[in-house]
Amino acid sequence: MKILVVGTGYVGLVTAACFAQMGHYVTALDSNVSKIKMLNEGYLPFYEPFLLEMLKKNKEQERLLFTSTYKTHETFDIAFIATGTPCKASGECDITSVRKALSSIIEHHKYRLPIAIKSTVPVGTNKALTQWLKTEIKQSDLYPILSNPEFLKEGSAIDDCMKPSRIILGINKESDALMMRKLYASFTVNSERILVMDPSSAELVKYASNAMLATRISFMNEMAEVCEKTGANIHLIRKGMGLDERIGSHFLYAGIGYGGSCFPKDLTSLAYLAKSKGVPMPILHAVEQTNVRSKHLFLNKITTYFEKAKLATNITLAIWGLSFKPGTDDIRCAPSVFIIQELLNLGYNLRLYDPEAMDSMKKVFAPSQQVTYCASEYDAALDAHGICLLTEWKQFRSVNFAKLCKKLKNFSFFDARNQYVAASMKKLGFTYYSVGIAATSSSPISMEEKQSIAPV
Structure with missing residues (x-):
């Protein structure tokens, strides 16, 4: 297809x-x-x-083209809208970019063209856009609006897209459903993973899924x-909870909370939507x-550790990990x-390291x-009074202590992602703090012993 x-x-x-x-x-x-030039x-x-390699390969093989302009002579079998939908100050999801994309598509393509919305949008968006097409251009049948929410995880998005757990399609006409099933057939050998439903349900599946995952994270914290x-x-x-098949083992890891572009935005938008419909959601707010x-x-x-250690001034702390999760530069x-x-507000001096996210973080905290900003986790530890691990990049699990x-x-270590074994860290001489496990005090040992202990 084109x-x-x-x-x-x-x-x-x-x-x-x-x-x-x-x-x-x-x-x-x-x-x-x-962006197109880049x-x-x-x-x-x-x-x-793996995304850059895939883009280059398909561009070289002329299956992928980047452009900033519409070409009226070019025809397509389907169009996808994947523009950003940030939250307004009120919490309402802003679909301005989706409307602009839709307007541009119909302005330049005067033939029947199904338009699938990948962007995360509030329930009722499909219906509202369809009604807008009926009112404005009087030819809404030319541009059926389909809902096709994405379920990509940053850091594993290629795998999620190529081997999806499910493909949600919000479609009103059977002919459009058959076309979308054909498009996605090569992505899944199990047709049961392709779920066709009404557009409103498809729109809400994305919000409900992210809300449930966020709920599990907060519950475990x-x-x-x-x-x-x-x-x-x-x-x-x-481990005890995860063995219960009704619960499962995913998203049961304690830490310092969720972040990224999806969970915070989607929970805020869902709460706004529910409030606008008169539905209280106390669990979501909790x-x-x-x-x-x-x-x-x-x-x-x-802060409590350094106050008790009488190191309350001129403290240098190494920060390991800046991105909201490993596998991305997203902060x-x-x-x-x-x-x-x-x-920083408390006067700490910070030595930051992340394998991918340092350029992103420099836009928030300039070097001062x-x-x-440091070249490695070891460089970050130079003359530091402690280490604070905030993102669980795999390389931090194989450190030469x-x-x-x-x-x-x-020797103080603050492990926000529970990457190490408390007893082993104690043997290494660290006062070790994690999440959900009692703190361990240090008991210094020789450098030779340090080298022999595996703290993971």
């Missing part, structure tokens, strides 16, 4: 790349001329594993706090409150931004006397 994808952000680029990889001919269009020169505006107060171990709680509280609790562990709503800002300890001034 496919038009409008919007070359995270969702648009992954969608375009994967359709091209499956043999379709894809035009990826964005009004941002500088893509045509072989660069990505963000980091996502609340349980982690109970564990710290009672002496229980959140690792064992997670999830958000716990997410904020989790960051404050972790910050308190850091939108990342817990690290809150933690770093609060520590208090903020130093003998090398690391030679650089530190003081």
Whole structure:
């Protein structure tokens, strides 16, 4: 098929790349001329594993084209809208970019063209846009609006797109449903994973899914706090819960809360939508409150330790991990931004390291006397009074502690992602703080012993 994808952000680029990889001919269009120039020169505006290689390969094989202009003589079998839908100050989802994309598509393509919305939009958007087409152009049958929400995880988006857990299609006409089933047939050998439903249900599935996942994260962070107060171990709680098939093991890891571009925005939009319909959602508000509280609790562990250690001034702290999760350079709503800002307000000197997100973070915290960006996790630890691990990049699980300890001034470790074994860290000489496990005090040992202990 010939496919038009409008919007070359995270969702648009992954969608375009994967359709091209499956043999379709894809035009990826964005009004941002500088972004299109960057893509045509072989660069990505963000980091996502394997995406750049896939884009280059399909561009070279002429299955993928980047452009900033519509061509009226060109025809497509289907168009996808994958533009951003940020929250307004009120919490309402802003679909301005979706409306603009729709207007541009129908202005330049005067033939029957199904238009699928990938962007996350409020329930009722499909119906409202369809009604707008009927009112404005009197030919709504030419442009059937389909709902096709995305379920991509940053850091594993290519795999999620090529091997989807489910494909949700909100469609009113059977002929359009058959066309979409044909398009997605190569992405799944199990047709039961393709679910056709009414557009309103398709729109709400995305919000409901993200709300449930966020709820699990906040619940486990609340349980982690109970564990710290009672002496229980959140690792064992997670394992015991996860073996129950009704619960499962996913999204049961305690930490310092969720971030990124989806969960915070989608929960805010869902809460606004529910309120506008007169539906109270106390669970959703509690999830958000716990997410904020989790960051404050972790910050308190850091400040309390240094106050008790009588190191309350001129403290240098190494920060490992800046992105909201591993596998991405995205720092939108990342817990690290809150933690770093609060520590800077308290006068801490910070040495930051992340494998991918440092350029993104420099736009928020410029290098200064208090903020130093470092070449490695070891460089970040130089003359530091402690280490604060905020993102669970895999390389942080294979650290040479003998090398690391030679650089530190003081052995304190604040592990927001529970990457290490508390007993092993204690043997290494660290006062170790994690989430959902009681803190362990240090018991210094020799450098040779440090080298022999595996803390993971």
